[in-house]
Amino acid sequence: MEVCFFLIGERGHGRGAFDRANISRLQSAAHDVAGLRRFVLHFPAGLDGHDASAPFCVTQWYFDDLERLEAALQPGSAIQSAADSIAASMDACTLLQQAMAVRHFPTPHAVDARDERCTYLVSYDGEADDFNAWLTHYLTHHPPLMTQLPGIRELEIYTRIDYRSALKYPRATAMQRNKVVFDDAASLDAALASPVRARMKADFDSFPPYSGATPHYPMHSIYGNLTRE
Template structure:
Protein backbone atom coordinates (compact mmCIF):
# COMPACT_ATOMS: atom_id res chain seq x y z
CA UNK A 1 0.00 0.00 0.00
CA UNK A 2 1.26 3.47 -0.87
CA UNK A 3 0.16 6.63 0.90
CA UNK A 4 0.74 10.19 -0.29
CA UNK A 5 0.97 13.41 1.67
CA UNK A 6 0.09 16.27 -0.67
CA UNK A 7 0.68 19.99 -0.15
CA UNK A 8 -0.19 22.76 -2.59
CA UNK A 9 0.57 26.46 -2.24
CA UNK A 10 -1.86 28.73 -4.10
CA UNK A 11 -1.54 32.47 -4.71
CA UNK A 12 -3.82 35.06 -6.25
CA UNK A 13 -0.95 36.40 -8.37
CA UNK A 14 -0.64 34.22 -11.50
CA UNK A 15 2.99 35.28 -11.84
CA UNK A 16 3.96 34.10 -8.34
CA UNK A 17 6.76 31.53 -8.30
CA UNK A 18 8.71 29.63 -5.68
CA UNK A 19 12.35 30.79 -5.56
CA UNK A 20 15.27 28.54 -6.41
CA UNK A 21 16.48 28.93 -2.84
CA UNK A 22 13.18 27.80 -1.38
CA UNK A 23 13.04 24.81 -3.71
CA UNK A 24 16.54 23.86 -2.58
CA UNK A 25 15.44 24.19 1.05
CA UNK A 26 12.51 21.84 0.42
CA UNK A 27 14.76 19.31 -1.29
CA UNK A 28 17.19 19.44 1.62
CA UNK A 29 14.47 18.71 4.18
CA UNK A 30 12.84 15.97 2.11
CA UNK A 31 16.09 14.10 1.51
CA UNK A 32 16.32 13.24 5.21
CA UNK A 33 12.68 12.43 6.09
CA UNK A 34 12.59 8.99 7.76
CA UNK A 35 10.39 6.51 5.91
CA UNK A 36 10.00 8.67 2.82
CA UNK A 37 10.03 6.52 -0.32
CA UNK A 38 10.06 9.32 -2.91
CA UNK A 39 8.81 12.85 -3.50
CA UNK A 40 7.58 14.90 -6.42
CA UNK A 41 7.91 18.68 -6.57
CA UNK A 42 5.36 20.60 -8.64
CA UNK A 43 5.71 24.05 -10.22
CA UNK A 44 3.40 25.86 -12.70
CA UNK A 45 3.31 24.75 -16.32
CA UNK A 46 1.03 25.53 -19.27
CA UNK A 47 -0.93 23.11 -21.48
CA UNK A 48 -4.35 23.64 -23.02
CA UNK A 49 -7.26 21.24 -22.58
CA UNK A 50 -10.14 20.89 -25.04
CA UNK A 51 -12.70 21.05 -22.23
CA UNK A 52 -11.19 22.75 -19.16
CA UNK A 53 -9.43 25.98 -18.25
CA UNK A 54 -9.22 26.32 -14.48
CA UNK A 55 -6.79 29.22 -14.37
CA UNK A 56 -3.18 29.30 -13.28
CA UNK A 57 -1.65 26.30 -11.59
CA UNK A 58 -0.61 26.34 -7.91
CA UNK A 59 2.59 28.26 -7.33
CA UNK A 60 4.24 25.21 -5.75
CA UNK A 61 3.40 21.79 -4.42
CA UNK A 62 4.84 18.49 -3.34
CA UNK A 63 3.65 14.91 -3.04
CA UNK A 64 5.44 12.64 -0.58
CA UNK A 65 5.12 8.86 -0.72
CA UNK A 66 5.21 6.54 2.28
CA UNK A 67 4.45 2.84 2.64
CA UNK A 68 3.05 3.17 6.18
CA UNK A 69 0.75 5.63 7.94
CA UNK A 70 3.09 5.65 10.94
CA UNK A 71 5.93 7.09 8.84
CA UNK A 72 3.64 9.69 7.26
CA UNK A 73 2.23 10.81 10.61
CA UNK A 74 5.69 10.97 12.18
CA UNK A 75 6.84 13.26 9.34
CA UNK A 76 3.97 15.69 9.95
CA UNK A 77 3.81 15.36 13.72
CA UNK A 78 4.72 18.01 16.29
CA UNK A 79 8.37 16.97 16.18
CA UNK A 80 8.38 15.85 12.54
CA UNK A 81 10.92 17.06 9.98
CA UNK A 82 8.29 18.77 7.84
CA UNK A 83 7.75 21.33 10.60
CA UNK A 84 10.92 22.97 9.30
CA UNK A 85 9.08 23.88 6.08
CA UNK A 86 6.14 25.42 7.95
CA UNK A 87 8.12 27.57 10.36
CA UNK A 88 7.62 31.35 9.97
CA UNK A 89 9.92 32.64 7.23
CA UNK A 90 11.07 29.17 6.22
CA UNK A 91 10.01 29.66 2.58
CA UNK A 92 10.03 33.43 1.97
CA UNK A 93 8.88 33.31 -1.66
CA UNK A 94 5.70 31.50 -0.55
CA UNK A 95 4.84 33.85 2.31
CA UNK A 96 1.80 35.22 0.46
CA UNK A 97 0.46 31.84 -0.62
CA UNK A 98 -2.01 29.61 1.17
CA UNK A 99 -0.94 26.03 1.83
CA UNK A 100 -3.38 23.14 1.96
CA UNK A 101 -2.60 19.56 2.94
CA UNK A 102 -4.17 16.12 2.57
CA UNK A 103 -3.07 12.53 3.13
CA UNK A 104 -4.45 9.99 0.64
CA UNK A 105 -4.35 6.38 -0.49
CA UNK A 106 -2.72 5.88 -3.91
CA UNK A 107 -4.06 3.51 -6.56
CA UNK A 108 -1.68 3.07 -9.49
CA UNK A 109 -2.68 1.81 -12.91
CA UNK A 110 -0.45 0.29 -15.57
CA UNK A 111 0.15 2.31 -18.74
CA UNK A 112 1.32 0.92 -22.10
CA UNK A 113 4.67 2.75 -22.13
CA UNK A 114 5.84 3.70 -18.62
CA UNK A 115 9.07 5.67 -18.37
CA UNK A 116 11.18 7.47 -15.74
CA UNK A 117 10.72 11.20 -15.37
CA UNK A 118 12.28 13.21 -18.17
CA UNK A 119 13.94 16.58 -17.38
CA UNK A 120 10.83 18.32 -18.81
CA UNK A 121 8.28 15.99 -17.17
CA UNK A 122 4.79 17.42 -16.77
CA UNK A 123 1.87 16.11 -14.73
CA UNK A 124 -1.82 16.89 -15.02
CA UNK A 125 -3.13 17.03 -11.46
CA UNK A 126 -6.88 17.00 -10.90
CA UNK A 127 -8.97 17.22 -7.75
CA UNK A 128 -12.63 16.67 -7.04
CA UNK A 129 -13.55 18.44 -3.78
CA UNK A 130 -16.88 16.61 -3.45
CA UNK A 131 -18.99 15.53 -1.76
CA UNK A 132 -20.69 12.80 -3.78
CA UNK A 133 -24.30 11.83 -3.15
CA UNK A 134 -23.06 8.25 -2.68
CA UNK A 135 -19.27 8.11 -2.23
CA UNK A 136 -19.04 4.36 -2.80
CA UNK A 137 -21.03 4.54 -6.03
CA UNK A 138 -19.06 7.53 -7.26
CA UNK A 139 -15.62 6.04 -6.60
CA UNK A 140 -16.68 2.65 -7.92
CA UNK A 141 -17.77 4.15 -11.23
CA UNK A 142 -14.69 6.35 -11.55
CA UNK A 143 -12.10 3.73 -10.67
CA UNK A 144 -13.65 1.05 -12.89
CA UNK A 145 -14.46 3.26 -15.90
CA UNK A 146 -12.04 6.20 -16.13
CA UNK A 147 -8.55 4.60 -15.90
CA UNK A 148 -9.13 2.25 -18.87
CA UNK A 149 -9.72 5.38 -20.95
CA UNK A 150 -6.95 7.47 -19.37
CA UNK A 151 -4.31 4.82 -20.02
CA UNK A 152 -4.96 5.21 -23.76
CA UNK A 153 -3.76 8.81 -23.78
CA UNK A 154 -0.82 8.95 -26.21
CA UNK A 155 2.46 9.27 -24.36
CA UNK A 156 1.13 8.78 -20.82
CA UNK A 157 3.92 7.59 -18.49
CA UNK A 158 2.15 7.27 -15.12
CA UNK A 159 -1.45 7.12 -13.93
CA UNK A 160 -2.67 7.29 -10.35
CA UNK A 161 -5.92 7.91 -8.51
CA UNK A 162 -5.90 9.00 -4.88
CA UNK A 163 -8.73 8.68 -2.36
CA UNK A 164 -9.29 10.01 1.14
CA UNK A 165 -7.95 8.65 4.39
CA UNK A 166 -7.99 9.96 7.96
CA UNK A 167 -4.62 11.05 9.33
CA UNK A 168 -3.09 12.81 12.33
CA UNK A 169 -0.80 15.81 11.95
CA UNK A 170 0.44 18.90 13.73
CA UNK A 171 1.14 21.05 10.66
CA UNK A 172 -0.24 24.62 10.57
CA UNK A 173 -1.42 24.25 6.98
CA UNK A 174 -5.16 24.07 6.25
CA UNK A 175 -6.54 20.56 5.90
CA UNK A 176 -8.70 19.66 2.89
CA UNK A 177 -10.71 16.48 2.43
CA UNK A 178 -11.14 16.19 -1.31
CA UNK A 179 -13.22 13.29 -2.53
CA UNK A 180 -10.50 12.28 -5.00
CA UNK A 181 -7.37 13.40 -6.82
CA UNK A 182 -5.77 12.11 -10.04
CA UNK A 183 -2.37 12.52 -11.63
CA UNK A 184 -1.18 11.56 -15.10
CA UNK A 185 2.42 12.09 -16.17
CA UNK A 186 3.91 12.94 -19.58
CA UNK A 187 7.41 13.64 -20.87
CA UNK A 188 6.70 17.34 -21.38
CA UNK A 189 3.99 20.00 -21.42
CA UNK A 190 3.78 19.59 -25.20
CA UNK A 191 3.17 15.86 -24.79
CA UNK A 192 0.45 16.55 -22.23
CA UNK A 193 -1.22 19.08 -24.52
CA UNK A 194 -1.13 16.64 -27.43
CA UNK A 195 -2.87 14.05 -25.26
CA UNK A 196 -5.49 16.57 -24.13
CA UNK A 197 -6.26 17.32 -27.79
CA UNK A 198 -6.42 13.67 -28.84
CA UNK A 199 -9.61 11.64 -29.49
CA UNK A 200 -9.16 10.04 -26.06
CA UNK A 201 -10.09 13.37 -24.48
CA UNK A 202 -13.54 13.14 -26.06
CA UNK A 203 -13.97 9.65 -24.59
CA UNK A 204 -13.07 11.04 -21.18
CA UNK A 205 -15.68 13.75 -21.55
CA UNK A 206 -18.34 11.24 -22.54
CA UNK A 207 -17.64 9.14 -19.44
CA UNK A 208 -17.72 12.30 -17.32
CA UNK A 209 -21.37 12.66 -18.34
CA UNK A 210 -22.09 9.26 -16.74
CA UNK A 211 -20.59 10.09 -13.31
CA UNK A 212 -22.94 9.53 -10.36
CA UNK A 213 -24.15 12.79 -8.75
CA UNK A 214 -21.54 14.86 -6.91
CA UNK A 215 -20.87 18.46 -5.90
CA UNK A 216 -17.84 20.71 -5.85
CA UNK A 217 -16.82 20.54 -9.51
CA UNK A 218 -13.32 19.52 -10.58
CA UNK A 219 -10.05 21.37 -11.10
CA UNK A 220 -7.25 20.57 -13.55
CA UNK A 221 -3.70 21.94 -13.44
CA UNK A 222 -0.58 21.21 -15.50
CA UNK A 223 2.56 21.18 -13.36
CA UNK A 224 6.24 20.64 -14.11
CA UNK A 225 7.33 17.59 -12.13
CA UNK A 226 10.65 16.94 -10.43
CA UNK A 227 11.51 13.79 -8.49
CA UNK A 228 13.43 13.90 -5.22
CA UNK A 229 14.79 10.65 -3.82
CA UNK A 230 15.71 10.45 -0.13
CA UNK A 231 19.42 10.58 0.52
CA UNK A 232 20.27 12.00 -2.93
Protein backbone atom coordinates (compact mmCIF):
# COMPACT_ATOMS: atom_id res chain seq x y z
CA MET A 1 0.00 0.00 0.00
CA GLU A 2 1.21 3.50 -0.83
CA VAL A 3 2.24 5.66 2.12
CA CYS A 4 2.23 9.43 2.53
CA PHE A 5 4.36 11.59 4.81
CA PHE A 6 2.65 14.75 6.02
CA LEU A 7 4.79 17.71 7.11
CA ILE A 8 2.44 20.30 8.59
CA GLY A 9 3.34 23.88 9.48
CA GLU A 10 1.30 25.62 12.15
CA ARG A 11 1.53 29.32 12.90
CA GLY A 12 3.19 30.55 16.06
CA HIS A 13 3.11 34.00 17.62
CA GLY A 14 6.39 35.20 16.20
CA ARG A 15 7.28 36.88 12.94
CA GLY A 16 8.14 35.46 9.56
CA ALA A 17 6.12 34.49 6.54
CA PHE A 18 5.72 31.41 4.42
CA ASP A 19 6.64 32.95 1.08
CA ARG A 20 7.64 32.01 -2.46
CA ALA A 21 11.18 31.27 -1.31
CA ASN A 22 9.84 28.62 1.06
CA ILE A 23 7.73 27.13 -1.73
CA SER A 24 10.72 26.95 -4.06
CA ARG A 25 12.83 25.38 -1.31
CA LEU A 26 10.32 22.60 -0.78
CA GLN A 27 9.89 22.01 -4.51
CA SER A 28 13.64 21.75 -4.96
CA ALA A 29 13.91 19.32 -2.04
CA ALA A 30 11.34 17.03 -3.63
CA HIS A 31 13.66 16.48 -6.60
CA ASP A 32 16.38 15.21 -4.26
CA VAL A 33 14.32 12.61 -2.39
CA ALA A 34 15.09 9.09 -3.57
CA GLY A 35 12.02 6.95 -4.08
CA LEU A 36 9.57 9.84 -3.94
CA ARG A 37 6.67 9.18 -6.30
CA ARG A 38 4.48 12.25 -5.79
CA PHE A 39 4.74 15.58 -4.01
CA VAL A 40 1.99 18.08 -3.21
CA LEU A 41 2.29 21.40 -1.40
CA HIS A 42 -0.79 23.05 0.13
CA PHE A 43 -1.09 26.55 1.57
CA PRO A 44 -3.96 28.97 2.25
CA ALA A 45 -5.01 31.17 -0.66
CA GLY A 46 -2.88 34.31 -0.80
CA LEU A 47 -0.22 32.55 1.34
CA ASP A 48 -1.32 34.39 4.50
CA GLY A 49 -4.86 33.01 4.21
CA HIS A 50 -8.01 34.13 5.99
CA ASP A 51 -8.26 31.50 8.72
CA ALA A 52 -5.71 32.09 11.45
CA SER A 53 -6.16 28.52 12.68
CA ALA A 54 -5.30 26.97 9.31
CA PRO A 55 -1.82 25.51 8.77
CA PHE A 56 0.47 27.86 6.88
CA CYS A 57 1.51 24.87 4.80
CA VAL A 58 0.94 21.14 4.45
CA THR A 59 3.25 19.02 2.34
CA GLN A 60 2.57 15.47 1.17
CA TRP A 61 5.43 13.16 0.20
CA TYR A 62 4.24 9.90 -1.39
CA PHE A 63 6.19 6.63 -1.48
CA ASP A 64 5.41 3.14 -2.76
CA ASP A 65 6.00 1.59 0.64
CA LEU A 66 7.10 2.25 4.21
CA GLU A 67 10.68 1.11 3.66
CA ARG A 68 11.28 3.84 1.07
CA LEU A 69 9.63 6.45 3.26
CA GLU A 70 11.74 5.59 6.29
CA ALA A 71 14.90 5.72 4.16
CA ALA A 72 13.93 9.26 3.14
CA LEU A 73 13.54 10.36 6.78
CA GLN A 74 17.00 9.41 8.01
CA PRO A 75 19.61 11.98 9.21
CA GLY A 76 20.80 14.38 6.55
CA SER A 77 17.89 13.70 4.21
CA ALA A 78 16.51 16.29 1.79
CA ILE A 79 13.21 16.29 3.69
CA GLN A 80 14.97 16.98 6.97
CA SER A 81 17.00 19.82 5.43
CA ALA A 82 13.91 21.39 3.89
CA ALA A 83 11.98 21.14 7.16
CA ASP A 84 14.84 22.71 9.11
CA SER A 85 15.05 25.58 6.61
CA ILE A 86 11.32 26.28 6.89
CA ALA A 87 11.48 26.21 10.69
CA ALA A 88 14.43 28.62 10.69
CA SER A 89 12.62 31.10 8.43
CA MET A 90 9.35 31.03 10.40
CA ASP A 91 9.87 32.41 13.90
CA ALA A 92 7.97 30.46 16.59
CA CYS A 93 6.21 28.18 14.11
CA THR A 94 5.48 24.53 14.85
CA LEU A 95 6.18 21.73 12.39
CA LEU A 96 4.39 18.42 12.82
CA GLN A 97 5.06 15.12 11.06
CA GLN A 98 2.88 12.08 10.42
CA ALA A 99 3.11 9.05 8.13
CA MET A 100 -0.13 7.50 6.93
CA ALA A 101 -1.40 4.73 4.70
CA VAL A 102 -3.13 5.95 1.54
CA ARG A 103 -6.48 4.77 0.22
CA HIS A 104 -7.17 6.25 -3.20
CA PHE A 105 -10.69 6.27 -4.66
CA PRO A 106 -11.44 6.81 -8.36
CA THR A 107 -13.53 9.84 -9.22
CA PRO A 108 -15.69 10.39 -12.32
CA HIS A 109 -13.84 13.57 -13.35
CA ALA A 110 -10.22 12.67 -12.58
CA VAL A 111 -7.64 14.86 -14.33
CA ASP A 112 -3.88 14.40 -14.07
CA ALA A 113 -2.50 17.17 -16.28
CA ARG A 114 -2.90 20.11 -13.91
CA ASP A 115 -0.22 21.80 -11.80
CA GLU A 116 -2.45 23.70 -9.36
CA ARG A 117 -5.79 22.92 -7.75
CA CYS A 118 -7.97 23.64 -4.72
CA THR A 119 -8.03 21.06 -1.95
CA TYR A 120 -10.25 20.50 1.07
CA LEU A 121 -8.17 18.90 3.81
CA VAL A 122 -9.97 17.21 6.70
CA SER A 123 -8.43 15.80 9.86
CA TYR A 124 -10.00 13.58 12.52
CA ASP A 125 -7.84 14.54 15.48
CA GLY A 126 -9.74 12.64 18.18
CA GLU A 127 -10.48 8.97 18.76
CA ALA A 128 -13.28 6.60 17.83
CA ASP A 129 -14.59 4.34 20.57
CA ASP A 130 -14.06 1.40 18.21
CA PHE A 131 -11.76 2.35 15.35
CA ASN A 132 -12.43 -0.84 13.41
CA ALA A 133 -16.17 -0.16 13.46
CA TRP A 134 -15.55 3.48 12.58
CA LEU A 135 -13.29 2.75 9.61
CA THR A 136 -15.49 -0.05 8.31
CA HIS A 137 -18.54 2.21 8.33
CA TYR A 138 -16.60 5.15 6.90
CA LEU A 139 -15.01 3.31 4.00
CA THR A 140 -18.24 1.49 3.18
CA HIS A 141 -20.61 4.45 3.18
CA HIS A 142 -18.79 7.77 2.87
CA PRO A 143 -16.57 7.51 -0.26
CA PRO A 144 -19.54 6.55 -2.51
CA LEU A 145 -21.14 9.84 -1.46
CA MET A 146 -17.94 11.89 -1.68
CA THR A 147 -17.25 10.80 -5.26
CA GLN A 148 -20.66 12.25 -6.21
CA LEU A 149 -19.58 15.76 -5.29
CA PRO A 150 -19.84 17.84 -8.47
CA GLY A 151 -16.45 18.57 -10.00
CA ILE A 152 -14.41 16.36 -7.66
CA ARG A 153 -11.03 15.43 -9.15
CA GLU A 154 -9.35 13.38 -6.43
CA LEU A 155 -10.34 11.57 -3.24
CA GLU A 156 -7.89 10.07 -0.76
CA ILE A 157 -8.39 8.77 2.77
CA TYR A 158 -5.43 8.26 5.10
CA THR A 159 -4.98 6.24 8.31
CA ARG A 160 -2.07 6.47 10.72
CA ILE A 161 0.85 4.06 10.84
CA ASP A 162 3.97 3.62 12.99
CA TYR A 163 7.23 4.70 11.35
CA ARG A 164 10.87 5.61 12.01
CA SER A 165 12.02 9.20 11.47
CA ALA A 166 15.12 11.24 12.28
CA LEU A 167 13.17 14.50 12.06
CA LYS A 168 13.11 16.25 15.44
CA TYR A 169 9.62 17.68 15.04
CA PRO A 170 6.62 16.48 17.10
CA ARG A 171 4.43 13.78 15.65
CA ALA A 172 0.82 14.51 14.76
CA THR A 173 -1.56 11.77 15.86
CA ALA A 174 -4.61 12.28 13.65
CA MET A 175 -6.69 9.12 13.56
CA GLN A 176 -7.64 9.75 9.94
CA ARG A 177 -7.24 12.40 7.24
CA ASN A 178 -9.17 13.01 4.03
CA LYS A 179 -8.41 14.97 0.87
CA VAL A 180 -10.89 16.03 -1.79
CA VAL A 181 -9.59 18.01 -4.75
CA PHE A 182 -11.26 20.43 -7.17
CA ASP A 183 -10.12 22.68 -10.01
CA ASP A 184 -10.48 25.92 -8.06
CA ALA A 185 -12.12 27.61 -5.07
CA ALA A 186 -15.36 28.24 -6.97
CA SER A 187 -15.66 24.52 -7.78
CA LEU A 188 -15.08 23.64 -4.13
CA ASP A 189 -17.71 26.15 -2.99
CA ALA A 190 -20.21 24.70 -5.47
CA ALA A 191 -19.56 21.16 -4.22
CA LEU A 192 -19.98 22.19 -0.59
CA ALA A 193 -23.30 23.84 -1.45
CA SER A 194 -24.60 20.81 -3.38
CA PRO A 195 -27.27 18.33 -2.20
CA VAL A 196 -24.51 15.70 -1.98
CA ARG A 197 -23.02 17.57 0.98
CA ALA A 198 -26.33 17.28 2.82
CA ARG A 199 -26.34 13.51 2.26
CA MET A 200 -22.76 13.36 3.56
CA LYS A 201 -23.84 15.24 6.68
CA ALA A 202 -26.66 12.75 7.25
CA ASP A 203 -24.17 9.87 6.92
CA PHE A 204 -21.77 11.63 9.30
CA ASP A 205 -24.51 11.73 11.93
CA SER A 206 -24.76 7.93 11.72
CA PHE A 207 -21.03 7.27 12.25
CA PRO A 208 -19.96 5.06 15.17
CA PRO A 209 -19.08 7.07 18.33
CA TYR A 210 -16.18 9.49 17.93
CA SER A 211 -14.94 12.35 20.10
CA GLY A 212 -12.53 15.07 19.07
CA ALA A 213 -11.97 17.91 16.64
CA THR A 214 -12.51 17.54 12.88
CA PRO A 215 -10.93 20.64 11.30
CA HIS A 216 -11.66 21.31 7.62
CA TYR A 217 -9.35 23.63 5.63
CA PRO A 218 -9.61 24.80 2.00
CA MET A 219 -6.09 25.07 0.57
CA HIS A 220 -4.37 26.09 -2.65
CA SER A 221 -2.35 23.12 -3.93
CA ILE A 222 0.74 22.89 -6.12
CA TYR A 223 1.65 19.52 -7.61
CA GLY A 224 5.37 18.86 -7.92
CA ASN A 225 6.93 17.81 -11.21
CA LEU A 226 9.32 15.03 -10.22
CA THR A 227 10.70 14.33 -13.67
CA ARG A 228 14.39 13.54 -13.14
CA GLU A 229 17.16 13.74 -15.70
